[in-house]
Amino acid sequence: MPSVTFKVNGMERTVAVETATTLLNVIRDDLGLTGTKQRCEGGDCGACTVIMDGRAVASCLVLAVEAAGKDIVTIEGLAKEGEPDPIQQAFIAKGAVQCGFCTPGMVMSAKALLRKNPHPTEAQVREAIVGNLCRCTGYAKIVEAVLEVSRRG
Amino acid sequence: MTSSARLASSPLEYLAPATLEQLLEVLSDLGPKAKVIAGGTDLVPAMRKGKLPPAVTTLISLRNLSLSYVRESAEGLRIGAATPHADVAASPLVRREAQLLATGSGAVGSVQIRNVATIGGNIANAGPSADTSAPLLALGAQLVVAGRHGRRTLPIREFYSGPSQNSLEPGEVVVEFLLPKLAPHTGTHYVKFSPRGFMDLAWVGVAVVATFDPAGRVCQDARIGLAAVNPFPMRAVKAEAVICGREVTGDLVTAMARAASEECNPNPRSRRVPAWYRREMVAVLTRRGFLEARRIATGVN
Numbered sequence: 297m298p299s300v301t302f303k304v305n306g307m308e309r310t311v312a313v314e315t316a317t318t319l320l321n322v323i324r325d326d327l328g329l330t331g332t333k334q335r336c337e338g339g340d341c342g343a344c345t346v347i348m349d350g351r352a353v354a355s356c357l358v359l360a361v362e363a364a365g366k367d368i369v370t371i372e373g374l375a376k377e378g379e380p381d382p383i384q385q386a387f388i389a390k391g392a393v394q395c396g397f398c399t400p401g402m403v404m405s406a407k408a409l410l411r412k413n414p415h416p417t418e419a420q421v422r423e424a425i426v427g428n429l430c431r432c433t434g435y436a437k438i439v440e441a442v443l444e445v446s447r448r449g
Numbered sequence: 450m451t452s453s454a455r456l457a458s459s460p461l462e463y464l465a466p467a468t469l470e471q472l473l474e475v476l477s478d479l480g481p482k483a484k485v486i487a488g489g490t491d492l493v494p495a496m497r498k499g500k501l502p503p504a505v506t507t508l509i510s511l512r513n514l515s516l517s518y519v520r521e522s523a524e525g526l527r528i529g530a531a532t533p534h535a536d537v538a539a540s541p542l543v544r545r546e547a548q549l550l551a552t553g554s555g556a557v558g559s560v561q562i563r564n565v566a567t568i569g570g571n572i573a574n575a576g577p578s579a580d581t582s583a584p585l586l587a588l589g590a591q592l593v594v595a596g597r598h599g600r601r602t603l604p605i606r607e608f609y610s611g612p613s614q615n616s617l618e619p620g621e622v623v624v625e626f627l628l629p630k631l632a633p634h635t636g637t638h639y640v641k642f643s644p645r646g647f648m649d650l651a652w653v654g655v656a657v658v659a660t661f662d663p664a665g666r667v668c669q670d671a672r673i674g675l676a677a678v679n680p681f682p683m684r685a686v687k688a689e690a691v692i693c694g695r696e697v698t699g700d701l702v703t704a705m706a707r708a709a710s711e712e713c714n715p716n717p718r719s720r721r722v723p724a725w726y727r728r729e730m731v732a733v734l735t736r737r738g739f740l741e742a743r744r745i746a747t748g749v750n
Contacts, residue, residue, distance in 0.1 A: 298463060315463040315508055316456035316496065338494050339562055340648065351535070351564035357493045358565065361463045362486070362512060405560065426647045427559025 300364045304329070305373030313360040320344045320355035323370060331371035331400045342428030345401035346370050352408035354427070371400035374407065382445050383407055390441040394432035402428045406442045415446045456496045462507040469514055469595060469624065475507075477597045477620045482506040485622055487531050487570035490562055516569070516624060519543060526628040530569025535560070537568050537581075547628050548745075549637035549656055553584040556641040559648055569623050572608070575615040575681060582682035583656035584639050585626065586674030593625035602627070609681035632670070635660040636746030638738040642730055651677040652722045653730040655709075657738035661697075665749030668692045671705075673735060678713035678727050685709040688735060697743065706736040 301310040304327060311326045320337075323329050323346065332355060333343035339354040346355045347369040374381040383406050386392070393399050402425060409416055409424040416424070421442045422435075430438065466472040476483050481504040486492050495501065516531035519540040526546050528537060537543055538555035557563050557571070557580045571579045572592070582605075590605045597620055610616040617623070631637070635658060642653040654676030660669045671692050673685040688709035692701055715727035744750055 315461040318456070318493065337497060339490055339558070342559070342561060345561055348564075352561050353564050354490075354561040357490050357562075359463075359486070359489060359493065359508075361465075362489060362510060364465075408560070424560055427561040 298361060300361050302363050302365060303367045305369060311360070315359065315361055317360045318356050319346070319348075319358040319360050319363045319368070322360040323355060323368075329370050329372050333397055333400060335397070340427075340429070341398075342401040342405065342425075343398055345404040345428065347404055347408050350408070350411065352405050352424075352427075369404070369407075371403060374403065381407070382448065383410070383442065386441040386444045386448075387438070390437050390444060392433060392437040392441040398428055398430040398432075402430065402438055406445070409442070410446060410449065414449050416442070418443060456493070457501060458499070458503070461505070463510065464507060465510040465513050467513050472509060472511070472514060472622065473595060473597050473620065475509055476622065479507055479509075480619060483509050485509050485511065487511050487573075488533065488566040490558070490566040491570060491574050511569075511622075517567075521546075522627075524627060525630045528568060528626045528628070530573075530623045530625055531567045532569070534558075534563040534566050534568060534571070534581075538563065546631065547584070547588055547637060549639035549658065550581060550584040550588065550628070552639040553580045553582075553641070553654075553656070556580045556639075556647075556651075568626065572605070572626075573615060573617070573623050575609055575613045577612065577679060577681050578651045578654060578677035579682065580641055580651065580654065580676070583654045583674030583676040584637075585628075586682055586684050587637070587639075587656035587658040587672045588628050588631075589658075589672060591627040591629070592623050593627060594621050595624045596621040600624075606684060609683075612680040614681075631658070632660045634663055634665075634746045635670075636742035636744065638741040638745065640734045640738055642734060653677055653727050653734060654682075655731060655734040655738050657735070657742045659739060659742040659746065661743055661746050661749075663747060665697070665743050665747030667694075667696050668743075669694065671739065673709055673738075675709065675713050675731060678715045678731055680714065680716075683713065685712055685731075685735070687712045692739070702736055702739060705739065706732040709735040 297312045299312045335343040337356045339357045344356040484505045511531045516529040518529040534554035543551045639656040641651045643649045656674035659671040691705040710728045710732035715724040
């Protein structure tokens with residue numbers, strides 16, 4: 297079985313993987329990082345969103361072997377020394393979390409957006425989360441939370 | 450339980466060649482046992498659905514071949530086949546020289562998809578509604594194809610050989626797109642018409658590249674690419690012939706739009722979208738795209 301090495305949340309990890317395995321499964325099953333969610337497995341719902349080399353990607357579509365040498369950040373990698381990321385804080389403050397299943401993916405998409413564009417318009421925020429589905433909130437509070445971070449940032 | 454059991458019925462080998470020569474050698478040696486993976490956003494879901502041909506034993510990755518780039522050359526813009534849609538859409542060069550292609554790439558899926566999916570994969574899959582197909586057809590783009598024999602260049606019109614079929618020979622791979630320089634006073638426009646406006650396939654895709662005299666009175670050249678209204682992406686050559694070299698009048702634009710509507714071949718058995726509706730929208734969007742291209746080229750409304 298080939299092995300693949302990549303950086304996850306700042307730490308270099310080496311994992312033995314089958315070719316036909318996704319980054320999502322390695323993150324959840326081999327590395328035990330279950331904050332990233334497994335749902336549609338078709339790249340539609342965004343619950344599996346992680347940041348890879350600075351870009352938001354659907355980890356259910358990336359083969360683990362294709363992620364070799366890349367820098368991956370999952371939801372677990374956001375809080376610094378136990379202190380929630382401003383995006384996480386804003387989601388809580390704005391009531392943008394109901395069942396919470398879409399939340400990690402939403403937060404990662406927001407993180408990727410704000411790193412590139414610290415002061416997005418509402419339209420740009422909505423564009424950034426086009427690939428993240430939420431069945432609970434109707435998106436309004438999520439958008440407000442991201443705009444709140446950019447206002448404070 | 451992991452998903453890996455569902456992605457392939459038996460273990461697959463994986464190769465990530467460091468040079469194009471190595472890639473071509475492997476493709477030639479393995480023949481139907483090899484499957485090239487670019488971004489993987491079409492391939493991985495297909496694998497999950499069990500659609501990987503049983504003969505395939507090895508995935509061959511393009512990741513180490515430096516095929517992701519947008520550069521200027523004497524002949525025009527060159528875009529590497531493994532360039533992600535996000536890079537095509539954001540490229541200042543593409544936006545300046547071939548704006549409708551930035552629109553097309555920008556219309557694919559979502560941020561997550563565009564960060565990984567490539568323009569080469571989009572075209573090579575030969576899907577009839579691919580968002581970069583109509584823009585590249587209207588641009589008169591050339592594909593650079595590499596094989597053991599060397600390289601060959603072909604116009605994108607010759608790339609499609611049937612529904613979801615391309616004309617690549619065994620062992621060949623698309624490596625680059627060449628976009629010829631556009632003449633002065635040329636405007637470009639692409640409309641992807643779809644129910645949600647994002648994360649869906651086009652119901653109708655209309656791309657227009659048109660050149661005018663500076664006053665916008667005469668159309669010197671027009672190329673119209675259509676997606677999702679034919680077994681494979683097509684040029685509306687009859688519509689182009691209506692307006693090419695002619696003075697632009699309301700009647701002529703209407704006739705051009707009607708011609709495009711009549712020469713396309715939307716799937717008559719589609720349950721999602723009735724063929725008559727697609728034809729109507731081809732007329733609407735061809736007219737709209739043409740007038741917008743003229744506005745961009747000359748400022749004339």
